[in-house]
Amino acid sequence: MILSTSTPRVGSGWTDTGESFDARGLKERARKATRSVPIPPVLVRLVRDHIKEFGTAEDGRLFRAVQGGHLLSKEYGEIWQAARKEVLTEAEVASPLADVPYSLRHAGVSLWLDSGVTPAEVARRAGHSIAVLFRFYAKAIHGSQDRANALIESRLL
Known part of the structure; x- marks a missing residue:
């Protein structure tokens, strides 16, 4: 995978565009720098299957809201907690195991x-x-x- 940008949610008052997400370069790197992240074939297959089934947002994001926008932290957290309840035991859910993405x-x-x-x-x-x-x-x-x-x-x- 080649990463080229990040789009953290910073709030509309902190961006030049008035949007709540700010397009930025990668942390601790030059603005246009990219970072190669090797992933094993099993993960490549999962990503390709996800793209085949769901596509990507216009800017290439894999995960997006229903109408293509950014997922809000609150929504992401709710989805994460629901997923934890599906795959972890009751004791594991009550523990700090994978408590945040x-x-x-x-x-x-x-x-x-x-x-x-x-x-x-x-x-x-x-x-x-x-x-x-x-x-x-x-x-x-x-x-x-x-x-x-x-x-x-x-x-x-």
Whole structure:
């Protein structure tokens, strides 16, 4: 996937256009910069199936309101909570597990690290520096010494 812009909801009083969403470049990058985000084939298929069934908004967004506009944070949150109730147990719904959509990002980064993807590649995919990755995901990295030792030992034998 190639990301090129973001459109955060900032409120109409804070934009030059009077719209509540502001078209911006990517965070911490030059205005016209893009960011390549590699995704595995299974996710490519899901995105393609979604586009085939629902299409995209005129500006390329995958998720939009009924008439093509932006989803409001409130609506997105309501949909997210309904989805959690559909797929999680009652105890999991009552817990902080995936309590907000952003939790998926943390889960994804943690999964990559736990799967043995090198920290440099995880940082690149997440759009982080190595320092940020280590600061926020040290818990996911810590505790993998046994697996690291086994990997090293397998190469030494």
